[in-house]
Amino acid sequence: MSKTKVAIIGSGNIGTDLMIKIMRLSKVLEVGAFVGIDPESDGLKRAERLGVPITAGGIDGLTKMDGFADIEIVFDATSAGAHKHHNEVLQAFGKRVIDLTPAAIGPFTIPCINGEQNLDAPNVNMVTCGGQATIPVVAAVSKVSKVHYAEIVASISSKSAGPGTRANIDEFTETTSLAIEKVGGANRGKAIIVLNPAEPPLIMRDTVYCLCDFADEAAITRSIEETVAQVKSYVPGYRLKQAVQFERFDDSNPLFIAEMDKVFTGLKVTTFLEVEGAAHYLPAYAGNLDIMTSAALATAERIARRQQNDRIVEEV
Template structure:
C-alpha cells in the first residue's frame, strides 16, 4: 500500500517525537520532510541521520523542497503566532493541515470525542496536550449529566516544555478553556497549566473537576472508565491515578462559581489522571508530548483514509 506523504514543521520536542512516532508506528503515513529554523537543532540532525529530507529555512524552505509537491498533509508543531502564516501558505498550495499549536484556526479535534466529524476540514486543531488528556473526561461526564462548569489543571515536567510550548502558555489556557465547552460540553470551562521543575522530572498529571446535574454516580464512573479505555487504545500510558471521586452538593451549601456569578447544586466529580509517555523521543515523564502527537497521528491517519487517490 502506498503511504500518504507528510511533512512536519517544527523540529523541537513535539515535532521530533511526532516524526519518530510516525516512522515507528504508522502503516499509512510517511514522513517526507522535517522543517526547522535552527540548523543545529537535535531534531533536524536526527531526521537527516534517519533519511528524512530537512530544511532550516522554515516554511519557505519547505515550499522550495522537491519533496513538497508530493506532500499531502502537513503537521505544524511550532507556535500559535507562526501557524497563522504557515496555514496561509499551505492552504494556497492545497495542503491539508494538522495544527498542534493552540492557534485554533480550524475546528478542535479530540479523537474519542469528535474524531470522525471534522475530517474534511482543510485545517484541524489538536487543542493542547492538557486538552487532549482532560476533555475526553469532561465529555464522559457530560454525556451522563449536564456539566455546568469544567476545570482542568495540567501539570507537566518543565524539561518536557520546549520553547514553543513556553511561548504558547496564554494560548494554552484560552484554547483549552474554550474546547472544554465546545468539545467537552461544559457551559463554562477553565484551564490551568503548571510547569513543574522537580528533579527527577514528574510524569504528566491532570486533574479534572466537573460540577454537573444530579445523576447516577455509578453511570458517571462507568462513562469515565469507558472513555479512559478509548484513549488508552492510542495512548497506552493514559490512566486513572485513583478512583473517581463524586461529592453531592446540596441546597444547604451550594457551590459558588465566581466566573459564572452564581451558585450551583448537584454533583462535583473529581478525576485524577496520569499520562506516561511512550519514550519515542523524550523519556516516559513527557506524557504531554505523547498524548499530543498520538492524537495528531490518529487524526492524520483518518484524514489520509479519506483523501482521493
C-alpha cells in the same frame, strides 16, 4: 497501496517525537519532509541521520523542496503566532494541515470525541496537551449529566516544556478553556497549566473537576472509564490515577462558583489522570508531548485513509 507523504514543521520536542512515532508506528504515513529554522537543532540532525529530507529554511524552505508537491498532509508543531502564516501558505498550495499549536484556526479535534467529524476540514486543531488529556473526561460526564462548569489542572514537568510550549502559555489556557466548552460540552470551562520543576521529573498529571446536575454516579464512573479506555487505545500511557470521586451539594450546603457568579447545587465529579510517555524521543515523564503527538498521528491516519478511499472510489 503507497503511504501518504507528510511534512512536519517544527524541529523541537513535539515535531521530533512525532517524526519518530510516524516512522516506527504508522502503516499509512511516511515522513516526506522535516522542517526547522535552526540547522544545528537536534531534531534536524536526527532526521537527516534517519534519511528524512530536511530543510532549515522554515515554511519557505519547505515549499521549495523537490518533494513538496507529493506532500499531502502537513503537521505544524511551532507556535500559535507562526501557525497563522504557515496555514495561509499551505492552504494556497491545497495542503491539509494538522495544527499542534493553540492557534485554533481549524475545528478542535480530539480523536475519541469528534475524530471522525473533521476529516474533510482543510485545517484541524489538536487543542493542547491538557485538552487532549482532560476534555475526554468532561465529554464523558456530559454524556450522563449536564456539566455547568468544568475546570482542568494540567501539571507537566518543566523539563518537558520547550520554548514553543512556554511561548504559548496564554494561548494554552484560552484555547483549552474554549475547547472544554465546545468539545467537552460544559457551559463554562477553565484551564490551568503548571510547569513542575521537581527533580527527578514527574510525569504528566491532570485533575478534572466537573460540576453537573445530580445523576447516577455509577453511570458517570462507567462513562469516564469507557472514555479512558478509548484514549488509551492511541495513548498507551493514559490512565486513571485513582477512582472517580463525587461530592454532593444541595440546598443545605450550596457551592458558589466565582467564575460564573452563581450558586451551584448538584454533583462535583473529580477525576485524577496520569499520562506516561512512550519515550520515543524524550523520557517517559513527557506524557504531555506523547498525548499531543499520538492524537495528531491518529487524526492524520484517519485523514489519510479517507483520502486513499476517495481515490479508490474515483478510480472505480
